[in-house]
Amino acid sequence: MQARQTEPGPVVLPPALLVVAAALVDGAGRVLMQQRPAKREHGGLWEFPGGKLEPGEGPAGALVRELREELAIDVVPEACVPLGFAANEGGKGARAVVLLLYGCRTWQGEPVSQEGAQIAWCAPDALGTLAMPPLDIPLARLVASFLAAPE
Numbered sequence: 001m002q003a004r005q006t007e008p009g010p011v012v013l014p015p016a017l018l019v020v021a022a023a024l025v026d027g028a029g030r031v032l033m034q035q036r037p038a039k040r041e042h043g044g045l046w047e048f049p050g051g052k053l054e055p056g057e058g059p060a061g062a063l064v065r066e067l068r069e070e071l072a073i074d075v076v077p078e079a080c081v082p083l084g085f086a087a088n089e090g091g092k093g094a095r096a097v098v099l100l101l102y103g104c105r106t107w108q109g110e111p112v113s114q115e116g117a118q119i120a121w122c123a124p125d126a127l128g129t130l131a132m133p134p135l136d137i138p139l140a141r142l143v144a145s146f147l148a149a150p151e
Contacts, residue, residue, distance in 0.1 A: 016096040021050030030121040
């Protein structure tokens, strides 16, 4: 009797991780960036503040929550304008990530890091000089172009 060989089934990857972030723009046109803690993935790199969606949250609601938790500021969802997104495909056991970037020019409170991260207000044309995680790089270019465009 001959052993029957079976075809390998399709590889099933976990669903993409959805992450939201904000380009907070102050009255001088500067963008708030924060530095990731050294002991975390992409440690020491600069990123737009934000984080992962929790079950049952929509993107704007998650962003409002993340900004309150990370920076102690209050933002209303209507003040969060979608600017763009960046994504990776995951692979080799890594989960795909989709990063949604929102622009925000109004909030209540003064941003202060609640998690010990460094924060800095950066001129849009200086964003490209910061070391960033891969998904933040195209979004930084998008923000710089958006803020440089005439209104």
